[in-house]
Amino acid sequence: MASDAGSSSGNETRTPPLIHSPRKLQKLEELFLECKNPDKSLIQKWSRDHGMDPHEIKCWFKNKIMLIENEKVRDENEAFRLANTRIELDNIRMSEELKNRPNCCMCSRNQILQNLLHENARLKEEREKVTNVAIRLLQNPALLQLLGHDIGDPNDEEMAGRPDDVDLELGLAPPAPPVSDDEFDD
Numbered sequence: 344m345a346s347d348a349g350s351s352s353g354n355e356t357r358t359p360p361l362i363h364s365p366r367k368l369q370k371l372e373e374l375f376l377e378c379k380n381p382d383k384s385l386i387q388k389w390s391r392d393h394g395m396d397p398h399e400i401k402c403w404f405k406n407k408i409m410l411i412e413n414e415k416v417r418d419e420n421e422a423f424r425l426a427n428t429r430i431e432l433d434n435i436r437m438s439e440e441l442k443n444r445p446n447c448c449m450c451s452r453n454q455i456l457q458n459l460l461h462e463n464a465r466l467k468e469e470r471e472k473v474t475n476v477a478i479r480l481l482q483n484p485a486l487l488q489l490l491g492h493d494i495g496d497p498n499d500e501e502m503a504g505r506p507d508d509v510d511l512e513l514g515l516a517p518p519a520p521p522v523s524d525d526e527f528d529d
Contacts, residue, residue: 367395371403379408 370393378385381404383397390397480486 367393370395371400371407374400375404375407380404 374381374389381389381400386397386400386404389395389400
């Protein structure tokens with residue numbers, strides 16, 4: 344047949360689709376509610392009782408089961424599609440919140456740590472500069488005299504009463520006055 348484009352070879356004959364009357368459909372639905380997977384003997388019994396071809400009953404049951412499974416898969420797919428859409432929207436919303444939030448806990452911790460490391464490096468450099476200036480001043484008394492400071496003998500009686508201006512300018516605390524053993528006696 345030239346008009347039968349669906350057949351794979353010319354020797355096969357296709358059976359026409361079975362069209363059931365409303366009465367047969369109602370009876371098949373009742374039988375389906377009674378047993379969803381009948382065996383051959385039950386199909387034969389129903390065939391005799393209701394005047395239907397056993398092949399007709401078997402095909403209808405297979406089709407009905409496939410329809411139910413397809414509906415179930417379709418419903419599951421729709422539920423997954425909705426869940427996926429909801430998750431995607433949540434993901435977009437959370438991403439926007441993270442972009443618009445100035446400091447999240449991890450970001451702020453990292454930023455604080457970074458700031459502390461920079462501050463630590465800056466303070467180390469500053470300490471190194473002050474130490475170098477103090478060493479140069481202490482090694483060259485002429486520089487101190489130019490600045491108006493006199494470095495005398497710290498044990499000198501004249502220096503004993505004066506505050507140590509050099510230490511104060513360098514940010515160092517003046518030395519504590521000597522303590523005699525008499526102060527601890529009762």
